[in-house]
Amino acid sequence: MKRLLVVITLVVFSGFAFGQMPAAITISPSNATAYDQITLTLNATAACFQDGSLVGVPLVYMHSGVTYGGNNWQDVVEYNSVGHDGTPTTLTPNLDGTFSITFTPFTYYDFPPGTVVTQLCAVFNDGQWGSKDARDFDAANPPNCKDFFIPLSYTSSEPKFHFIVNMEKIANEGGFDPLSDAVWVHLQSPLDTAVELAPGVPPDVYKYSGMIESGLDSGVTYQYKFRINTDVYETVDREITAVPCTTTADVWWNDEAINSTTFKVDMSYMVELGVFDTVTDFMDIAGSMNGWAGSAHMTQEANSVYSIDYQLDQGTIYEYKFRINGDWNTSEFPSGGPNRMMRGPNAPTTINHFYDDYNPATVPMLFNCNMSYQITAGHFDPSSDYLDIAGNINGWGGYDVLFDGLPPYPVDSIFSIKKLIDTSYIGGSPVEFKFRFNGDWNTSEFPGGGPNRKYDLLDTAGGVTNVFDCWYDDKDPSIPTPPWAYNLAIQGTLLVGETLTGSYTYEDVNGDPEGVSLYQWYWADDQGGTNETAIQGATAITFVPTASEAGKFVAFEVTPVAASGDSLVGKPVKKYSDSKVGGVGINDITASGVTFYPNPVSGYLTFENLGTTQRIEIYSIMGQKMATVETKNLARASYNTSQLVPGVYFMKFIA
Numbered sequence: 001m002k003r004l005l006v007v008i009t010l011v012v013f014s015g016f017a018f019g020q021m022p023a024a025i026t027i028s029p030s031n032a033t034a035y036d037q038i039t040l041t042l043n044a045t046a047a048c049f050q051d052g053s054l055v056g057v058p059l060v061y062m063h064s065g066v067t068y069g070g071n072n073w074q075d076v077v078e079y080n081s082v083g084h085d086g087t088p089t090t091l092t093p094n095l096d097g098t099f100s101i102t103f104t105p106f107t108y109y110d111f112p113p114g115t116v117v118t119q120l121c122a123v124f125n126d127g128q129w130g131s132k133d134a135r136d137f138d139a140a141n142p143p144n145c146k147d148f149f150i151p152l153s154y155t156s157s158e159p160k161f162h163f164i165v166n167m168e169k170i171a172n173e174g175g176f177d178p179l180s181d182a183v184w185v186h187l188q189s190p191l192d193t194a195v196e197l198a199p200g201v202p203p204d205v206y207k208y209s210g211m212i213e214s215g216l217d218s219g220v221t222y223q224y225k226f227r228i229n230t231d232v233y234e235t236v237d238r239e240i241t242a243v244p245c246t247t248t249a250d251v252w253w254n255d256e257a258i259n260s261t262t263f264k265v266d267m268s269y270m271v272e273l274g275v276f277d278t279v280t281d282f283m284d285i286a287g288s289m290n291g292w293a294g295s296a297h298m299t300q301e302a303n304s305v306y307s308i309d310y311q312l313d314q315g316t317i318y319e320y321k322f323r324i325n326g327d328w329n330t331s332e333f334p335s336g337g338p339n340r341m342m343r344g345p346n347a348p349t350t351i352n353h354f355y356d357d358y359n360p361a362t363v364p365m366l367f368n369c370n371m372s373y374q375i376t377a378g379h380f381d382p383s384s385d386y387l388d389i390a391g392n393i394n395g396w397g398g399y400d401v402l403f404d405g406l407p408p409y410p411v412d413s414i415f416s417i418k419k420l421i422d423t424s425y426i427g428g429s430p431v432e433f434k435f436r437f438n439g440d441w442n443t444s445e446f447p448g449g450g451p452n453r454k455y456d457l458l459d460t461a462g463g464v465t466n467v468f469d470c471w472y473d474d475k476d477p478s479i480p481t482p483p484w485a486y487n488l489a490i491q492g493t494l495l496v497g498e499t500l501t502g503s504y505t506y507e508d509v510n511g512d513p514e515g516v517s518l519y520q521w522y523w524a525d526d527q528g529g530t531n532e533t534a535i536q537g538a539t540a541i542t543f544v545p546t547a548s549e550a551g552k553f554v555a556f557e558v559t560p561v562a563a564s565g566d567s568l569v570g571k572p573v574k575k576y577s578d579s580k581v582g583g584v585g586i587n588d589i590t591a592s593g594v595t596f597y598p599n600p601v602s603g604y605l606t607f608e609n610l611g612t613t614q615r616i617e618i619y620s621i622m623g624q625k626m627a628t629v630e631t632k633n634l635a636r637a638s639y640n641t642s643q644l645v646p647g648v649y650f651m652k653f654i655a
Helices: 105-109 166-172 268-271 372-376 586-591
Strands: 001-011 025-026 038-042 062-068 069-075 090-093 100-104 119-125 147-152 159-166 181-187 193-195 207-212 221-228 240-243 246-252 260-265 283-287 305-312 317-324 340-343 347-354 363-370 385-391 402-403 414-421 431-437 441-445 453-455 465-470 484-491 500-507 518-524 553-559 571-575 594-599 606-608 614-618 625-630 636-640 646-652
Touching: 001 100, 025 062, 025 147, 062 105, 069 105, 069 119, 147 283, 159 221, 166 221, 193 207, 193 402, 240 246, 260 283, 340 402, 363 431, 372 646, 441 500, 484 553, 484 571, 500 518, 500 553, 625 636
Parallel strands: 159 246, 260 347, 363 465
Antiparallel strands: 001 646, 025 038, 038 100, 062 069, 062 090, 062 119, 090 100, 119 147, 159 207, 181 193, 181 221, 221 240, 260 305, 283 317, 317 340, 363 414, 385 402, 385 431, 402 414, 431 441, 431 453, 484 500, 518 553, 553 571, 594 606, 606 636, 614 625, 614 646
């Protein structure tokens, strides 16, 4: 057995020291951790700027990352993308001139569960790099600016789960009786335990909740389901990961929610035109949600806006029109004009309209996206998938769905949506946007931070119509296009002497078969490609690391080549390994990059890149063994130091 002794100054203490909150930033709650939902507010008047002040802009964009393991700017979310959970990067204006964004860092940045995140790293802009910005003042080098470093709390505690499930929908459907039935949460694997949940109090009587507070291990993912009484389980599969704090799951039974959709119609311009009187006239909505019979009178709100709520089924397509006085002769788009269309959302949603789509302060625009190749290639199924648009026209996350066959257009695999563009909201031309599958940024056009689409609005005074036509992801089979590769992966064990195999998916929009594609393997000091070097002779789809690659990250690159066609060679794409190549001896263990953090530590100590390490022993300064952490076949492990008294300890890694 080979042994490696690593001596570190592992300081165990009871609290955690935090930096000072920047003057231009506040977060709520003030003691939030990276696992809490927080609201971050920027006061642009108190910020430093090097390009131009953000005071008075319509929207602010956040470019940010997190600090853990002593390294800043990790898991960066670009200002022109979205968080890993789909949260937009935009901060919206408040009445006092500040800007705010609400998000949960854990899901937004997608760092490993249990990671001790000590601060957020951020800079802000107006949606363009190098235009207007907001940063922190650099007190050491005035009048220079520096990045914001926003401290987060971290309190070491045992992992706990807080479960909340809403039973209202299944109760309405007769599948649950709150007077006689009980609701349980059953943690099924790797821990088998169940807890009965308590009903809520008015007005949330259908929200059942409860806690699991013991027996959980940080970093472990648990499978669970809710059940009614002893045997009626949900059909959906659920999982939750334990972290050193309370993790809350707040869901609907079977993920089937009662989604209240609010329809609003602005009648202010109809009042100006003299075709509607707010005193004597009323509004209703007639559509497939009420059998086209018309609704009750819509509620009059401020500024001649009328609203009504409907509970719609997720995924169902609804058609409708607004009417004055419940009369089809005074409905929108008269004489057989097109119906409005929408798709039942998966969350409470507000749909805003102007009557007859008449608003002189906006610019009308039609978006058309050809989906025929995506459908033929099997990437998009119109029967189960939907296409939406996200951009500066809707805060990069609006529920604006395109339809095939939007009246008066035929069903032809070209999906369309009409929008009224408020130029004051987007800050003028151009319109920037992307199309997405199912409202998911992971399936948007040009993934991985690719460019936004842009369109310069035309002056419509002369009757010119703004129309944007495209193929999804610019995949037009009529245009000769090079092939491309995606879904890259590295198969095999990352150890010296083990065979690694690159894999990928080949695709060619013109239908050209794959020829002899080109391969190359690389090594680098990190996944970012620092000191990247092509490995001589490693030009096959397989590769066997040698001692030269021990402790390095390796990458597989493929340049797709078509066997025939006008455009034969595509762009090279590369995939780095998730961890470093492990070696076979003591020196190789140190080279493999075993890391541990935080140090000093309070609560959980995390080990990564363990390679062939079998176990870790922790000794007091007097040489007494205090604990053993078994790490065989693990790449990552954690240890709760709360049972250790404050002091200095040694650690021994045994491989």
